[in-house]
Amino acid sequence: MKKGIIYTLMISLALVGCADSKDTKTQVEDKDENSTTKAEEQIVEEDALAVITGNTSGNIQNGGVAAEYGNMVFYSDSKRLIASPRDEISDMENNGDVLDSVENEEGLIASINVINNRVYYVKNEKIYKVDLDGEGKEEIPTSVSVSRMIVYKEQIIFSSYDSEYDSFNLYTMGINGENEKEKATGIKSFYIDQGKLYWSEKVKNRDYRLYIDNLENADEPLVKSHFNLESFQVNGDDLYYLENGDNFKMSIDGDGGDIRNLTANLKENGASIDMPNIAGDTIYYTENQKMFAMDLTGSKHWEVPTSSVYAYSIAGGHLFYWGFGQGQYSLAVFTNVIDAYNSAMDSYSQSAAATEGWGTPPELLKLYDDLFYLEEPISIRELEEQESAIVGGEILFPQEHVVGATKALLFGLSNQNEDLLKTLLTDPEGQYIDLFMEALSSSPLKGEPYGGYYDYEITVTSDNSVYIFREKDGLSITAVFKEIDGKYYFDKFID
Secondary structure (H helix, E strand, O other): OHHHHHHHHHHHHOOOOOOOOOOOOOOOOOOOOOOOOHHHHOOOOHHHHHOOEOOOHHHHHOEOOEEEEOOEEEEEOOOEEEEEEHHHOOOOOOOOEEEEEOOOOOOOEEEEEEEOOEEEEEEOOEEEEEEOOOOOOEEEOOOOOOOOEEEEOOEEEEEEEEOOOOEEEEEEEEOOOOOOEEEEEEEEEEEEEOOEEEEEEEEOOOEEEEEEEEOOOOOOOOEEEEEEOOOEEEEOOEEEEEEOOEEEEEEOOOOOOOOEEOOOOOOOOOOOEEEEEEEOOEEEEEEOOEEEEEEOOOOOEEEOOOOOOOEEEEEOOEEEEEEEEOOEEEEEEEOOHHHHHHHHHHHHHHHHHHOOOOOOOHHHHHHHHHHHHHOOOEEHHHHHHHHHHHHOOOOOOOOOOHHHHHHHHHHHHHOOOHHHHHOOOOOHHHHHHHHHHHHHHHOOOOOOHHHHHHHOEEEEEEOOEEEEEEOOOOEEEEEEEEEEOOEEEEEEEEO
């Protein structure tokens, strides 16, 4: 029995797990035919009617076990599809309406989407839709079994497991099952963000390549990226992906030169980051099946108290997750993840205030000191990569070292960041135009990540001077600083 359940989860969710868990299965009263459901009683907020995606792609990648719609949450305890007001989730006893359930012990309900006042979901590898009150249930026919599924406007996008090649294929079809088309074969994952469909597809039976298709403009050509990615997520202009057990971030339009390892200094030795999910300003992830969270730069992180996690979703301000124990999956809920986020941020703020700021890690200052003795150029790209192993994904500009001040100078010029540049001046208002106007007009490189910031090479030539070179535009100049009260301020350029 246990083997059969796990095999079903692999096909339906592409998640694997078979350890024991102490999760307590949620008890929800079965729906009485003559009763009035909470979904009928609850007023759906107007903004819910304007949603264009039935769930977040991050939730779907991790099982899609819950989705929010207005002030309602629709979730699965693996066997039942349940609806409940989100402000009643804190009391999980007898507070939801069962909209559907599986007919056999090994079936699962997952990939929940709610859009246009209907709930779409995968049950036993088939797609169904049902009204918010549980009425009008229909199967949406497909030619293949369904693993993961997301609804975007009037389209359904889903993956199907191909046992012959041990991979997944990607399909699209209309909201009622019409015009089913195979879009890609041999994919690893897919994601929707800002009207674009992303997927990683195997090329020549080796590497995976990232493909991008505009769902809003069929005439726009398909984009094939050079990035070799398997598991990834998209957030605006940034691409987050897993590689060698860590979570990385880089610009989606760049050449990979701005890569940051967000988790190098967060995890235990030998551990691997898994199941990332971007929700607002937070990235949730698991390490050894325990749940953690961090901000989008990896500079702040905290634990989310859970038992072992095999599938999960963030919905209605709560974390819904499946554990596994006694031969079956069970639902547990960590309520009010926003409170946990605020508590973590408060702790960081209080610690910073108590120490008058975090200060610069001594390991980072040692790295900068080593550059002086190296007496050889190092690219900002390589330097940032070494820094990320110390401070995570956050880009720091510690002004108490000439290297940190140089980084601030180059980042400020490349990105025309006036506020950052003024921190390097003893008289910000009086000196800004005279010292930086000419450099600001020539430093940014169009089309390059962060204006070409990562293309600079620097050589520390003295305690207060750094030679700067950039091959792409032939820039060759020395920046001179002066130290005042333990901080370095920009003085002048020397050709």
